[in-house]
Amino acid sequence: MITLALAFATGCFTLGLLLNLYRLVRGPRAADRILALDTMVINVIALIVLYGIWIDSQTFFEVSMLIAMVGFVSTVAYCRFILRGNIIE
């Protein structure tokens, strides 16, 4: 059962990644692209967690936690760049 669930979830997130990619390429605005990249980070975190469950390893949860912690910083910086130009003022 869990195998099936994992496969399904993995498939969904993979699909999500590809859809994000479409949005990233199409745009049209920079904000759309930033959002797409940020969502991609979330999807990747999910995939790593799923993979961790699959092969039964703790390490992957920590990695996903770290990506979660630092992944949004780039997004914030991109946004600040659009809003204010300078990210540290």
Next chain:
Amino acid sequence: MHSTFLFLIAALPFLGALIPGVTIRAGRTVCAAFALAPTLLALVLLGLLAPSVLAGEVITARIEWLPALGLDASLMLDGLGLLFAGMILGVGALIIIYARFYLSGDDPVGRFYTYLLLFQGAMLGIVLSDNILLMLIFWELTSLSSFLLIGYWTHLPEGRQGARMALTVTGLGGLALLAGGLLLGDIAGSYELSVILTRGEEIRSSALYLPALLLILLGAFTKSAQFPFHFWLPHAMAAPTPVSAYLHSATMVKAGVFLLARLWPVLSGTPEWFYIVATTGLVTMVVGAVIALFKNDLKALLAYSTVSHLGLLTFLLGLGTPFAAVVAVFHIINHLTFKAALFMVAGIVDHETGTRDISRLGGLARLMPVTALIALVAALSMAGLPPFNGFISKEMTLDAAAHAAWQGNGWIIPALTTVAAVFSVAYSLRLFVHVFLGPVREDYPRRPHDPVPGMWAGPALLALLVVLIGLMPSALVGDLVAIAGGAVVKGALPYYSLKLWHGVNPALVLSVIAVIGGVILLWQHGPLLRAWAAARRPEAKAIFDATVAACVAGADRVTRALHGGAISTYLAWFAAFALVLGVLAWAGGAHVPGSRPPLPIPPTVAAGFVLLIVATLGVISVHRTRFLALIMIGVIGLTVSAGFVYLSAPDLALTQISVETVTTLLLLLALNFLPRHTPAESSPAQRLRDAGIAVCAGIGVAALAYAFLTRDFSSISEYHLANSKTGGGGTNVVNVILVDFRGYDTYGEIIVLGIAGLTIYALLMSLLSGAAGRRLRNWRDTTPRSRDRHPMMMVVATRVMMPIAIMVGVYLFLRGHNQPGGGFVAGLVVAIAFLMQYMASGFLWAQERQRIEYHALIGTGVVIAGAAGVGSWLAGRPFLTSSYGYFTIPPIEEFELATAMIFDLGVFLTVLGAVMLMLYSLSRMARVAGETINIEPMDVDPSRRAADGEKEES
């Protein structure tokens, strides 16, 4: 015991060089005394060794340094070394005393003594080295330290130019000598001089003999100012006179002669040696003597006279006969005594009268009797008149010359030697007659009188030696000449006798001719000088400057062609070249497809490939819009990190994602001040060509990677996996590799990282104070911007994140040795946590809460890492060997402590400091552009508004 002494002698000047910078605070006299102490101590030690050396013993000392390269710190003291070491230390001591009185209180005297002792140490190193590579290192050191000494008066342009010229010429020769030394060592099979000196036959019959000889001679001739490289020596006279007296009469310029004498047993005796060395010496001797007569500057006269005498020594060694070699050794002593004395006299005259121009001097004998007496003795010795020591060596030189034939021609060598002797007599007498005799003048720049005894004591001692050696040569220096001469010829000494009167022989006849000719030349000096001034001569400095300018222009052209500033050009060259190499390699061997079956590709991984490919194409298509390209690159970084996770490299994933974030932040900071769009600068054809190269190179790399992936091969990984726990005490192999197996590598890398951080800081500092800063101050950003600079939501979120991020950083650091993590990642994570505060609340607010300077953080990190490495020396193990142990402190469970963790702490601090410093530097630009700063943590503070509201209500 003896070898310890020898090491001490070599080390004392270098140790002493550290002291003057401190002691100068106690005044010039104390400083001079502390510079004198190591010199005298070394001289005493040398004196203790002298009896053994004079008895024929060769004292050696050796420490293995880099045995794999044949480079040992091995020293040797034989007769020749004793002679030179004695000269270097003895004259060094006199010069230190003399300089105390010569230099004024305005000069940086401490620095002078430091340079002088450095030079002394380097010079001693040359004459004491047994290993030829070691000797070459000291050789270069003399070039460098003499550069500092010649350019000591940095406010004088002549000093700086002369120093540069000397360094260029002698440095060039040093490089040639390095090549020659390597060839010589290669032929002899050893870099130890003591071995090389026994392989004379092999070396002379080797096919590499001529190239090695030419290179070595280039080194010796440039150092000893032989024609046509003689021009640097007169320009080096811009140095303070003590320097000229020390370097340019007694020591450095003799290094070339020393080298010729040292290698005499193996290199001499061939026609090549005779024709190159003897001819060069002969030409130099004549040219130097002729020019010296027409120089009005006292020091220039002495400089050209030195050139002439160095030519004489080279000529004697070049003759290749044992007799001439012994004469050369004897003349080295004599030249030292009278020339150093004369240089010091020139310094006294300059010091007391305020000029060194002979045409403005004269009649000083009445005003400065002591100085005049010293000058008289030394000048007569230089002229080669009896009963002074110069006479004896000149007689012996003429004797050697009278028996030499050039291309079967028996008269050309004696004739030229006599011509040089004629001019030598003339300029020596002129030095005394035109400066000290004649009527007392009224127009000296300063009122001259004899200087304090401290200043004339040194030259007086040397003048005394001139007389004593002249009167009793055998008793005073007979043993020294015999043992040093024996060390040069490496065999039975020829018959010679050191005495004043040899009876009437051809040499005496030539000598008489020389004296008569010299007096006539001096008598006719006025008309001759006018003729000389009217004649057209090549000006060495102009030629040198033109050559240097041409070289610089040529280098500029090459640089501009290869290094045009466009990275696309570099990459095109690099990729195309690698491609050509790869194609050649592939075409040269038989290719067999790999046998390893490929792994299945799950759909998610396939999606990852799609992500990578599309994002790459995306970056290429939008690369002129820089911000968009940066977002696209983010996808690539993310996918690569995910790939690392999937392929069981969580460490790399952690590092990748952290580096990715920090890089994005730094790029965004820079991007703010760059154009939004990259202009198209290349033609479509160029772009097409570049695209072709890029695609081919990409395919090549992919094919190479595929070829490797489809094969089984063994790597060092197995060793690391097997030894990580037992050797390094950690189960995280990546971390153990970083801090232990390849700890030295990591140490170098963190230093480079620290340097990069500091360089960015320094570059931006200097940029901002220049034209770029002015442009920045006038820069106005017209893009419409959001008004909310520090949104409350972000401030609160980052504050909450801070402790968590720090905790994660500490956690990653602590467990790094056994689980994914380590100092590098931890440093990046903590840096990101700090960066978030900077972004949320602004620069100043965060900076005010930052108590430790980032520069200090970098330095501390490197020091800690270094200390961790040095710590293993204390345990008697090589640098950076880690050790570990298990400890239990109740109630905590058993835990492991490894010295590698201290090292990792250093890595952590350096990474943190470097990242933060780069960010700090880049964000400085905004404030130069006129951005305001804030002290409050956020723009809209609800708590304050509430307080304000209450106030309004009440």
